[in-house]
Amino acid sequence: MTDPFVQPEEATAAEAIAAITEELELFDDWMDRYQFIIDMGRKLPPFPGGWADDAHRVPGCQSRVWMEATRRDGKLYFAGSSDAAIVSGLVALLLRVYSGRSPQEILDTDPVFLKEMGLLEALSTNRGNGIASMARKVREVAATQA
Template structure:
């Protein structure tokens, strides 16, 4: 059985991005920010081993990432986990912004927090590609939900 999702934490995706920006502003250097990312990753809810299948694996990541979407255009929840501590933190941030939101809000929300906290400059190319794959998966699911509800 899965642990209930803690997301959404903030009322809107925009508020989540503001909260992330404010939290990361507390840290003076990137070693502290990386440690915070690792700590956030540890807060991800339990992810059942039964979901760790090829079907749920996110391709485009160097580390192993599994993601399971649930819901419809009115509310999409994402459950995800990684075998990497830092990537788990990146997953946590993405879920904080996007999970538990409507498909329309997901599509309307660019991932500004990545640039706002300086993350893009501090990720390896493989982690940047993985983060892009994660965000693309979330947007694709939201678009599919919207397309499905239109017909």
């Protein structure tokens, strides 16, 4: 079975935020940025079907979102999925920043970057609340592991 947990592409959460910000800035309009985010979601590792249940569901999301975490060598790795393409992309974006980091690095990385990237303004209120719920879930897991 393929490892469902997202492996970090960048050495730190801050580097991941910088890389995503640069990638989004390549696009002039939000339709192209949405497509880029959707494509990120398509590249997520396959999420085990057995995890698409209420125990893994992230509350506060309009679409259905599921996440799982595991600890390896002092770092937290996350797997995630959604039944909506754009939301899967948002899951991928968050996990690129947070997966494979120490609990302390996760807690030190404020999700304010979502606002700074312009994502929260560009999304509907419900989607904005949903991604905030996902970020809160990741940070809650980190807080229990710190």
